[in-house]
Amino acid sequence: MSEIQLEIDGKQVKAKEGDTVLTAAEKAGMKIPKLCHNEKLIPYGGCRLCIVEVESRGASKLVVSCVYPVEENIVVKTRSEKINRIRKTILELLLAHAPASPSLQDLAHEYGADKNRFEKEASFCVHCGLCVRYCAEVKQLNALGFINRGVNKEICFIPHIAEKECSSCMECFPLCPTSYLQAAYVLVKGLTFTPDLTPLNINK
Amino acid sequence: MEIEKIDQIIDKHQSDASSLIQVLLEIQSENHWLPKEVLEHVSDRLQVPITRTMHIASFYKAFSLVPKGRNEVHICMGTACHVRGAKRILETVEDFTGIKPGETDVDMKFSLETVNCLGCCALGPVVEINGKTHGKLTVSETSEVLKSYE
Numbered sequence: 628m629s630e631i632q633l634e635i636d637g638k639q640v641k642a643k644e645g646d647t648v649l650t651a652a653e654k655a656g657m658k659i660p661k662l663c664h665n666e667k668l669i670p671y672g673g674c675r676l677c678i679v680e681v682e683s684r685g686a687s688k689l690v691v692s693c694v695y696p697v698e699e700n701i702v703v704k705t706r707s708e709k710i711n712r713i714r715k716t717i718l719e720l721l722l723a724h725a726p727a728s729p730s731l732q733d734l735a736h737e738y739g740a741d742k743n744r745f746e747k748e749a750s751f752c753v754h755c756g757l758c759v760r761y762c763a764e765v766k767q768l769n770a771l772g773f774i775n776r777g778v779n780k781e782i783c784f785i786p787h788i789a790e791k792e793c794s795s796c797m798e799c800f801p802l803c804p805t806s807y808l809q810a811a812y813v814l815v816k817g818l819t820f821t822p823d824l825t826p827l828n829i830n831k
Numbered sequence: 832m833e834i835e836k837i838d839q840i841i842d843k844h845q846s847d848a849s850s851l852i853q854v855l856l857e858i859q860s861e862n863h864w865l866p867k868e869v870l871e872h873v874s875d876r877l878q879v880p881i882t883r884t885m886h887i888a889s890f891y892k893a894f895s896l897v898p899k900g901r902n903e904v905h906i907c908m909g910t911a912c913h914v915r916g917a918k919r920i921l922e923t924v925e926d927f928t929g930i931k932p933g934e935t936d937v938d939m940k941f942s943l944e945t946v947n948c949l950g951c952c953a954l955g956p957v958v959e960i961n962g963k964t965h966g967k968l969t970v971s972e973t974s975e976v977l978k979s980y981e
């Protein structure tokens with residue numbers, strides 16, 4: 628596999644062909660904020676927080692670094708006034724949905740995002756897809772998926788699969804940036820699972 | 832809808848997972864809606880996870896996950912129809928049928944949906960019933976047209 632030479636924040640970096648800009652930057656020890664990316668999963672490009680500026684052949688453009696493959700001699704900027712502004716706005720939009728999310732709050736602090744800038748629309752799920760993709764790609768159980776679209780899009784457990792598989796797995800729970808996943812699981816459990824009322828399990 | 836009929840549709844597409852949307856469309860047009868059992872059967876036969884079938888069936892407006900009435904009314908609320916009084920046509924249909932967009936009446940006679948442009952703006956305001964286009968409708972014509980459906 629051929630090696631590719633590029634510049635990130637003024638530093639010369641080597642990467643493998645097919646690597647994304649995000650991977651290349653992280654390998655070189657640089658930090659780009661991200662929400663929907665996870666090394667174990669296929670790049671998704673959903674949250675846009677990892678946006679960076681790429682300059683190639685004299686033209687500069689904004690790209691989503693977790694899905695953008697490295698190219699020879701490109702110049703990447705992971706921070707600039709413009710990028711900071713965009714990230715701040717994205718964070719403010721996400722915070723309108725999930726104001727109490729710890730990972731969003733940390734980033735909001737770093738980028739000076741105001742969680743009250745946009746009217747609250749507490750849907751809690753920020754559509755990062757980590758739970759859905761983890762279940763499909765890593766566990767291959769497909770116990771939950773997305774339904775509907777646009778502003779009505781939401782995650783949805785498939786009760787009979789969830790009842791069989793989830794209680795012994797729950798590996799996706801820590802991935803959720805907002806805890807909405809846990810809430811949705813408690814709901815589907817309470818509404819659809821066969822209650823287990825043997826005395827030993829009553830407090831489970 | 833009988834399982835044989837569904838299997839026929841699936842066989843026609845060689846149980847190919849990439850035909851999922853096509854299969855669902857054909858079932859939708861035969862049966863007018865997609866019951867849970869049907870979605871599960873299709874998923875099994877095409878070997879696609881039920882999560883993907885649900886995602887697709889709930890994503891496109893062409894699919895319905897609830898039973899539909901015998902007559903499917905689509906009222907155009909696109910810009911051209913809007914300026915030509917689509918809102919009053921909608922109100923007329925709502926009054927006549929007693930249902931709102933997205934609903935079906937108890938007798939299963941009408942289902943109502945709004946759409947954004949049917950592609951024949953010169954005919955606005957446009958209402959499509961069971962695939963037949965009724966153009967340049969006035970309020971009184973609308974009631975007349977609806978009366979002709981059983």
Ligand code: SF4
Pocket residue numbers: 751752753754755756757758759782802803804805806807808
């Ligand atoms: S429930 Fe959580 S992990 Fe799943 S898509 Fe929503 S925010 Fe992401």
Ligand code: FES
Pocket residue numbers: 660661662663664671672673674675676677678691692693694
């Ligand atoms: S981390 Fe790249 S778009 Fe979410």
Ligand code: FES
Pocket residue numbers: 907908909910911912913947948949950951952953955957
């Ligand atoms: S706006 Fe109604 S047909 Fe185009």
